[in-house]
Amino acid sequence: MTKRMLYAVAGLILAVTGGFAQRISDPFPEPIPPTDRVITVKFVEFATIPDSVGPAVAPRGGGEAVVPPPAPPRIMTMLYEAGTRRYFVSDMNGKLFAISSDGKTVTPYLDLTSPAWKVDVQAQGTERGLQSFAFHPQFSQAGARGFGKFYTYTDTSNMSVPGDFKPAIAARTHDIVVLEWTAKTPTSATYDGSAPRELIRIQEPYANHNGGHLTFNPLATPASADFGLLYMGLADGGSGGDPNGHAQNLGIALGKILRLDPLGTNSANGKYGIPASNPFANDGKDDTLGEIFAYGVRNPQRLFWDPKNGSMFMSDIGQDTIEEISPVTAGANLGWNVWEGSYKYLSGRPTGVEATGPRSDPKVTYPIVEYGQTDPLLPGGSQAAIGGLVYRSAKITQLTNLLIFGDNPSGEIFYVNADNLPKGGQDSIRRILLNDNGTTKTFLQAIKEKNVAQGRTAATRADLRFAEGPDGQIFLTNKRDGIIRLLVPGQ
Numbered sequence: 001m002t003k004r005m006l007y008a009v010a011g012l013i014l015a016v017t018g019g020f021a022q023r024i025s026d027p028f029p030e031p032i033p034p035t036d037r038v039i040t041v042k043f044v045e046f047a048t049i050p051d052s053v054g055p056a057v058a059p060r061g062g063g064e065a066v067v068p069p070p071a072p073p074r075i076m077t078m079l080y081e082a083g084t085r086r087y088f089v090s091d092m093n094g095k096l097f098a099i100s101s102d103g104k105t106v107t108p109y110l111d112l113t114s115p116a117w118k119v120d121v122q123a124q125g126t127e128r129g130l131q132s133f134a135f136h137p138q139f140s141q142a143g144a145r146g147f148g149k150f151y152t153y154t155d156t157s158n159m160s161v162p163g164d165f166k167p168a169i170a171a172r173t174h175d176i177v178v179l180e181w182t183a184k185t186p187t188s189a190t191y192d193g194s195a196p197r198e199l200i201r202i203q204e205p206y207a208n209h210n211g212g213h214l215t216f217n218p219l220a221t222p223a224s225a226d227f228g229l230l231y232m233g234l235a236d237g238g239s240g241g242d243p244n245g246h247a248q249n250l251g252i253a254l255g256k257i258l259r260l261d262p263l264g265t266n267s268a269n270g271k272y273g274i275p276a277s278n279p280f281a282n283d284g285k286d287d288t289l290g291e292i293f294a295y296g297v298r299n300p301q302r303l304f305w306d307p308k309n310g311s312m313f314m315s316d317i318g319q320d321t322i323e324e325i326s327p328v329t330a331g332a333n334l335g336w337n338v339w340e341g342s343y344k345y346l347s348g349r350p351t352g353v354e355a356t357g358p359r360s361d362p363k364v365t366y367p368i369v370e371y372g373q374t375d376p377l378l379p380g381g382s383q384a385a386i387g388g389l390v391y392r393s394a395k396i397t398q399l400t401n402l403l404i405f406g407d408n409p410s411g412e413i414f415y416v417n418a419d420n421l422p423k424g425g426q427d428s429i430r431r432i433l434l435n436d437n438g439t440t441k442t443f444l445q446a447i448k449e450k451n452v453a454q455g456r457t458a459a460t461r462a463d464l465r466f467a468e469g470p471d472g473q474i475f476l477t478n479k480r481d482g483i484i485r486l487l488v489p490g491q
Contacts, residue, residue, distance in 0.1 A: 023352035027322070027343055028372040028426045032414070039398050039415065040435045046475065046486040047103035049073045052093045055123050075477040077132045078467035078484065083140020084187050087469065089477070089484065092129030094121035094154070098189065103484070110181070110191040112154060117195055120158040122174045125207055128155040132214040136262070137228060140186045145263050146228060148183040148193065153214040153232065155204070163203035164269050165253035167237050168244040171205040178214065178232065180262060199262060199272045202253055206238025209299050219305050225277055231293065232258040233300035233314065241319060241347045242337035247296050250280065251287040255336065257300060257314065257328060259293035267291070279331030296334040296364070301408070302387035302466070303328070306418060313368070315387030315405060320351040323385035324367035325405050332365040341370040342424040359424060369416050371426040377412055384408035386464055390418045393472025396489050404432065404466070404474075411444035411462030411478070435491060443476060450481040
């Protein structure tokens with residue numbers, strides 16, 4: 001009996017014996033096909049980011065904190081800034097690098113850990129640090145309100161001031177802050193501006209589930225109502241199962257996708273604006289946050305748009321059963337923690353989802369595609385969905401008109417048809433593998449081989465992220481070898 005069949009039998013037993021709380025350990029008994037309609041694509045090594053030094057860690061028994069040895073950078077976000085024709089990439093340990101358009105020159109641009117900034121980046125553990133950054137679309141436009149401005153989203157140990165938003169409980173492990181930086185000269189090799197301005201601060205009750213993605217809609221034009229509005233994917237605050245019900249509470253910022261006007265002033269703290277077009281901005285309820293664009297999310301790691309029709313999507317990391325890619329619209333309830341993917345979420349140990357009544361609440365926005373954490377393609381341990389992009393370029397022809405996403409730890413890359421989107425489940429999911437000089441391999445295999453060449457221990461996980469550049473470029477980043485890879489035409 002295969003591993004997949006064992007999971008299916010276990011799920012059936014739970015469903016039969018579980019009474020009204022019918023639990024199912026794997027709602028997708030048919031595995032993702034390992035060889036059917038696999039797409040292969042070539043790649044090159046585009047740039048190398050320098051090794052990073054993480055924060056000092058105190059021994060458990062006490063004593064002086066120890067600074068860890070240099071390690072590969074924890075690459076989290078990569079962007080192309082069109083005005084300066086440079087790429088920028090962040091290391092979760094608190095550094096931002098600028099990369100020349102050909103990838104040959106990598107320059108330290110901004111170090112958020114510098115004492116001069118007083119940011120106190122909290123980068124301990126695997127989920128904290130510099131989460132994301134975003135350039136204002138007017139960053140390179142002299143005379144514009146957004147000239148020179150970019151934004152960082154980071155965990156901080158500095159809790160000396162009250163948060164703008166608090167969780168449902170008094171616990172406070174650290175804060176999340178969005179900072180506005182203003183460069184005097186956008187084309188400067190390094191940041192030449194002054195200390196950042198704090199826009200928003202969220203108190204975090206637990207160390208995990210910190211988000212998060214900060215982004216402007218790349219499709220919005222100056223004539224668009226969405227132009228210059230900053231989206232923020234904010235996780236549910238941590239622990240497990242959202243025990244305090246943050247994600248469904250419209251009076252709490254955690255577990256939401258927020259949309260802010262970073263240059264506005266009509267927020268409660270006067271440091272940013274709440275767009276009048278936000279779905280809850282004018283609902284007349286004092287206990288509803290106008291900053292909310294959508295709600296019911298657990299740990300939204302990436303937001304992305306379809307260039308063809310403007311549709312917005314999100315990758316959300318699941319609890320113990322389902323990983324999902326979901327559409328996002330204004331005011332949407334993405335379900336968590338009542339739903340995990342298309343199924344009712346059942347809290348407790350062992351956790352699971354209910355076997356009956358999938359996708360039965362018409363008020364909830366369900367995933368377009370989802371997969372089970374026990375799928376045989378995925379190695380043991382935690383799984384985590386990561387978006388993603390909709391590829392509308394013709395440069396890499398085998399990827400044209402595909403919605404591409406992946407599994408963060410395993411490094412598996414998947415696709416579905418962007419013009420015929422599924423309605424949940426994993427039946428439509430197929431793999432994308434890398435062609436490395438004639439040898440087909442997974443992204444994690446490529447990282448492991450690079451680790452060996454670097455004289456390091458081979459990684460056990462990839463921590464995959466996607467990035468896009470001009471002219472149909474797709475980049476793959478990871479936290480294990482410091483290499484940014486560019487997909488190129490050819491199979």
